[in-house]
Amino acid sequence: MTLLHRHRWAIPYLLLLPGLAFLALFFVVPIYYLGNTSLQEGSIFDGYTFTWAWSNYTDAITQYQSQFLRSLEYAGIATVISMLVGYPLAYWIAFRGGRWKNLLLLFIIGPFFVTYLIRTLAWKTILEDQGFVADTLRTLGLLGEDGRLLATSTAVIAGITYNYLPFMALPLYVSLEQIDRRLIEAAQDLYASKVRAFLRVTLPLSLPGVFAGTLLTFIPAAGDFINAQLLGTPRQFMIGNVIQSKFKVIADYPEAAALSFILMAAILVAVLAYTRLLGTERLTG
Amino acid sequence: MTTAAETLPAARRRSAPARALAFVRHHTLTVYAMLAFAYLLLPIAVVVAFSFNDPIGRFNFAWQGFTLDNWLNPFGYPGLQDAIELSLVIAVLASFFATVLGTLIGLALVRYSFRGGATTNFFIFLPMTTPEIVMGASLLTLFLNLGAELGFGTILLAHIMFNISYVVVTVRARLVGFDRHLEEAAMDLGANEWTTFRKVTLPLIAPGIFAAGLIAFALSVDDFVITYLVAGGDVTFPLFVWGAARVAVPPQINVIGTAIFLIAVLLMLFNILFQWRRQPKGAS
Numbered sequence: 001m002t003l004l005h006r007h008r009w010a011i012p013y014l015l016l017l018p019g020l021a022f023l024a025l026f027f028v029v030p031i032y033y034l035g036n037t038s039l040q041e042g043s044i045f046d047g048y049t050f051t052w053a054w055s056n057y058t059d060a061i062t063q064y065q066s067q068f069l070r071s072l073e074y075a076g077i078a079t080v081i082s083m084l085v086g087y088p089l090a091y092w093i094a095f096r097g098g099r100w101k102n103l104l105l106l107f108i109i110g111p112f113f114v115t116y117l118i119r120t121l122a123w124k125t126i127l128e129d130q131g132f133v134a135d136t137l138r139t140l141g142l143l144g145e146d147g148r149l150l151a152t153s154t155a156v157i158a159g160i161t162y163n164y165l166p167f168m169a170l171p172l173y174v175s176l177e178q179i180d181r182r183l184i185e186a187a188q189d190l191y192a193s194k195v196r197a198f199l200r201v202t203l204p205l206s207l208p209g210v211f212a213g214t215l216l217t218f219i220p221a222a223g224d225f226i227n228a229q230l231l232g233t234p235r236q237f238m239i240g241n242v243i244q245s246k247f248k249v250i251a252d253y254p255e256a257a258a259l260s261f262i263l264m265a266a267i268l269v270a271v272l273a274y275t276r277l278l279g280t281e282r283l284t285g
Numbered sequence: 286m287t288t289a290a291e292t293l294p295a296a297r298r299r300s301a302p303a304r305a306l307a308f309v310r311h312h313t314l315t316v317y318a319m320l321a322f323a324y325l326l327l328p329i330a331v332v333v334a335f336s337f338n339d340p341i342g343r344f345n346f347a348w349q350g351f352t353l354d355n356w357l358n359p360f361g362y363p364g365l366q367d368a369i370e371l372s373l374v375i376a377v378l379a380s381f382f383a384t385v386l387g388t389l390i391g392l393a394l395v396r397y398s399f400r401g402g403a404t405t406n407f408f409i410f411l412p413m414t415t416p417e418i419v420m421g422a423s424l425l426t427l428f429l430n431l432g433a434e435l436g437f438g439t440i441l442l443a444h445i446m447f448n449i450s451y452v453v454v455t456v457r458a459r460l461v462g463f464d465r466h467l468e469e470a471a472m473d474l475g476a477n478e479w480t481t482f483r484k485v486t487l488p489l490i491a492p493g494i495f496a497a498g499l500i501a502f503a504l505s506v507d508d509f510v511i512t513y514l515v516a517g518g519d520v521t522f523p524l525f526v527w528g529a530a531r532v533a534v535p536p537q538i539n540v541i542g543t544a545i546f547l548i549a550v551l552l553m554l555f556n557i558l559f560q561w562r563r564q565p566k567g568a569s
Contacts, residue, residue, distance in 0.1 A: 015393035019386035030423035223416025
């Protein structure tokens, strides 16, 4: 104890040490091995050896360009829709929820409590060819006689949107909830209309939530393969589908590692561009 | 459920058309929110409903008839019980270790200011913003290159890893609103640092630690992508569902899904009620 008293500065580092060491070993070091593997050559029978095989990267890009673009496209659309659904929802809970807020939040995170795969299979039930939704749309003439909901890009995007909506709504709620209501009242006292007060006060103050929500939705969505696998066909396959089959089915580890690395880099670039666009100083300030 | 009372005094001062507009807008938002809730809850309702289905054939996708058989016989499908047991064991161990490691980091970040705090915050945020497939892929390459045997051990390490950040964030959120004066008061009254921590700090942050543990447990039970990559031949519950989905979807899967959902919701409700009892009425 006296030793600790003399070295009080060391306490936070001692608290950090075990957790950060664990993360270093099983989060940072693996990324080194991912990079290393992505430059290996060989086959599953003879083993893979490190040879600076950059061809893995050029092959990955030329062969799977469409899956990469599709991943970014699906994730982008799903993020926008989640925002359109999630923002009003979060706003409603934060400003109209009263003392029921915590209970209402439970509805938002409700889907998390149903196993990911099971709730995606539930969408398969809902969108079934003979299901209620498809039948209704056919009766209304919105879907052709042989039209399908399943196995389309709409189904995959709908599934992704659903699965990541809570990641969008929760940070939005947190930032909206923290807004000092007096600022909005002040704007209205100064004769700002409700819309103007929203655009000039509420919206800018909720930007950190918009930022966090967008990232937490877009990033996992871009790497998703479950929705495309369960609700789509190979024509809707995303880069995640390719990576998982290279690892698990074909055992072409170097190619799979190169694809993972490119995905990570693409997301990093997208995130940096987005951060620039929104302005970091406004977010951290 | 809506608290119109907050907006009334302002509305009274305005003209009749403006009031009508405000009324419509107020309810448009409410209707929109209700629709969004319906969208969020619809698949859950389907999962619960289809746990009572009596499907013809191997796939439980079309409604055939009501039965209680699935609930009376929840493990009546080969391999299902082993998968659930493995999931539970991993989740208990992973959430325990992640909660310990994550709480220590959370304490350091909130209660002390030190060099490298901002970097640590950023570092903690990284795993949460890395696609699962990339984390799973990198762990797999680590294990493959080191020649580690894939299975229980690799799943457990992976689960502890991805849970730590979530624990830190949850514990930290609880610690930020924490009144430091209570600790100072204890110290002024002669308690040493360790006693203060044990008697004052720990009881106050216990709900946060509990919530963090629950989240870690839930994430662990639910994880598919990372587990799928590092599991080798072992089968957790989500892996079981994945494997089953290709050849059959037994209604027992819905039974287990519903049961997990109910337990989680009850625990969360318990946590909310606990918070309600601790804070004065009306405060929200």
